Amino acid sequence: MSESAATTTLVIEREMPHAPQKVWRALTQGPLVEEWLMKNDFEPKVGHKFNFRSEPVQGWDGVIAAEVLVLEPHTRLAYSWATMGMMSRVTWTLTPTKGGTHLRMEQTGFASEEDRAYKGAKYGWTSFIGKMEQVVARLN
């Protein structure tokens, strides 16, 4: 791809001075998730379909349809993230460090939900990332 190539993977990483077990709770207990992310009916169960809800704004109903895809306690959590006809996948990875937890959020994807070309492979749309570059937004 050329220099101006767009990216379809967003990565945000941050060191958290807290144990992975604690960070995991904040990521997987519905009421806690609501405090920092959005209202939700999340349940820590692979295959559980749920919604994130925030205040609707013009042009967006505020609803994100999600499904738990991966759940490895204290290590990895992934859910699909579909809104406004676009599909992506959010993956959280927790790595223990000396001072706490290295937390990594990766959002990849995007295929249109209407595009049935993706139905062949259940999550085939993730392969769409292809060779496209990644942007790593490093914080701290």
Place this chain on the structure above:
Amino acid sequence: MMNMSTQTVANEVFKALADPTRRSIFEHLSREGEQTVHALTSRAGVSQPAVSKHLGVLKRAKLVRDRREGRETHYSAQPKSLAPLADWMNVYGAFWRERFDKLESLLKRMDQ
């Protein structure tokens, strides 16, 4: 988060680039510059009608531009059309950074 028209344009671009053959055609045009349908076909390993169809999808997403010369149509990449993807990154980048801040302050308030 993102306005509807930006989203619609981004959708077209995402859809167009979701197909590996189209992505390969687009990458090839980005790298090599303008090409004829004929040249693209001999490289792509699929039939000319298939290549033309893929080019049509790329053209609708404004990822390629065509130019007729004699009996040949020449295609070139329009990398600027990738801008909606960059917009998407900016919107979600800001969104998640703010959420990370909130998560951090929640963790401070939580018991071990």
